[in-house]
Amino acid sequence: MMNIYARTVAALAVVSATMAIAGQSHATVFAAWQVANVPFGDTLNVRKYPSGTSQKQAAYPIGTVLQMTGRCTGGTNLLDIANQPPWKQQQAVRYRWCEVWHDPAKNGGFVTGWAYGKYIAPY
Structure with missing residues (x-):
């Protein structure tokens, strides 16, 4: 468990430093959102590209906290939009795809994917 945690922290540090050097705005900060509004027993599919027909990278159950x-x-x-009320944040992304930073294989190989906004909520 500690090994996975250490690798996760190291990976985030490398990505944050790389993005900061590249000079991208908001690059060193992740927004924590969670899986919400999926039907009972279903999961949120995170896809390679922002499309429902794109390759599925991973599936997360309701309540899973995602790094956006x-x-x-x-x-x-x-x-x-982080300073707005949660309902207004959800409304802003309801019909949008939002980028997720995740480790679908759970081996320290973090990649970006896309989650449909209807199924995520501020954490």
């Missing part, structure tokens, strides 16, 4: 990069389709940025 902040970027969503349509120009919405989760970090820019």
Whole structure:
């Protein structure tokens, strides 16, 4: 367990440093959102590209906390709307795809994927 945690922290540090050097706005901060609004017994599919027909990378059950990069389709940025009430944040992303930073194989190989906004909520 500690080994996975250590690898996760190391991976996030490397990514944060790389993005900071690249000078991208909001690059070193992740927004924590959770899986919500999926039907009982179902999961949220995180996909390779922002499309329901794109390759599925992983599936997460309701309540799973996700690390969001902040970027969503349509120009919405989760970090820019973070000060709004949760219902308003959810409304802003309801029909958008938002980028997730995750480890689908649970082996320290973090990648980006996309989650449909209807099924995520601020944590």
